[in-house]
Amino acid sequence: MRRSLFPLVFIVCAARAWTGAADLISLRPWVELEPIVRIDAGEYPIPVETAERKLLEEARLLVSGMIYGWSFVYTPGDAARRVEERFDLTPLAEIPWGSPRLRVSETEVVEAKLYARVLYSLSDDEALRRSAWESNTAALSTGNGRASAMKGPAAKMASLQDAIRDAIRLSLHTRYVNKPREISGEVVLWDDPRTLVRSGEYRTVAKVKLRIREIVPYRIF
Numbered sequence: 001m002r003r004s005l006f007p008l009v010f011i012v013c014a015a016r017a018w019t020g021a022a023d024l025i026s027l028r029p030w031v032e033l034e035p036i037v038r039i040d041a042g043e044y045p046i047p048v049e050t051a052e053r054k055l056l057e058e059a060r061l062l063v064s065g066m067i068y069g070w071s072f073v074y075t076p077g078d079a080a081r082r083v084e085e086r087f088d089l090t091p092l093a094e095i096p097w098g099s100p101r102l103r104v105s106e107t108e109v110v111e112a113k114l115y116a117r118v119l120y121s122l123s124d125d126e127a128l129r130r131s132a133w134e135s136n137t138a139a140l141s142t143g144n145g146r147a148s149a150m151k152g153p154a155a156k157m158a159s160l161q162d163a164i165r166d167a168i169r170l171s172l173h174t175r176y177v178n179k180p181r182e183i184s185g186e187v188v189l190w191d192d193p194r195t196l197v198r199s200g201e202y203r204t205v206a207k208v209k210l211r212i213r214e215i216v217p218y219r220i221f
Helices: 014-018 048-067 124-132 155-175
Strands: 024-027 030-032 072-074 086-090 101-110 115-123 139-148 182-189 194-200 202-214
Touching: 024 048, 024 124, 048 101, 048 115, 048 124, 048 155, 048 182, 086 139, 086 155, 139 155, 155 182, 155 194, 155 202
Parallel strands: none
Antiparallel strands: 024 115, 030 115, 072 086, 072 182, 101 115, 139 202, 182 202, 194 202
């Protein structure tokens, strides 16, 4: 086990991650030290210090997705109408880089990956925002996403986006009989997404909560 060297975070007791406190988010992100494809110039394998910064940035984006989420616009594919599927995610807000409330309790290197236990303490406003999503008006759905690892480590987030799209698609499929032309709304990550590397792909499972703001049927086009 290797203790964290992050200069911008405080070391805290790892046991606190399991208290289930409503004002605490716990994540376990990871970063590859030897990615299949080298996109960025620099040392290879990636130095642990460089990977630590990448890991913190990924954790920052994931926590932002769990608190603020994204607005989305989804156009389901329709072969009969020659409509291609399209999915756009736009962050609603993000926590700032270097936030003292985002901290790492521990890190370790396993099979050329740097793992960390990351904790984020919610402010009162952020805790209220999360609790508001517990309402039954927000649908709960789980999706699976994929992205080719040949596109580099950035494809890991693309796999997450694909999992969010799949979760929204599945939720719509169970709630609406007729395929709409376009759907818009808001979505948040409901827990820590899980990503693995299998057969040259990043594969992600993500649980989300979503609210539909508008459904545009085909009849008005």
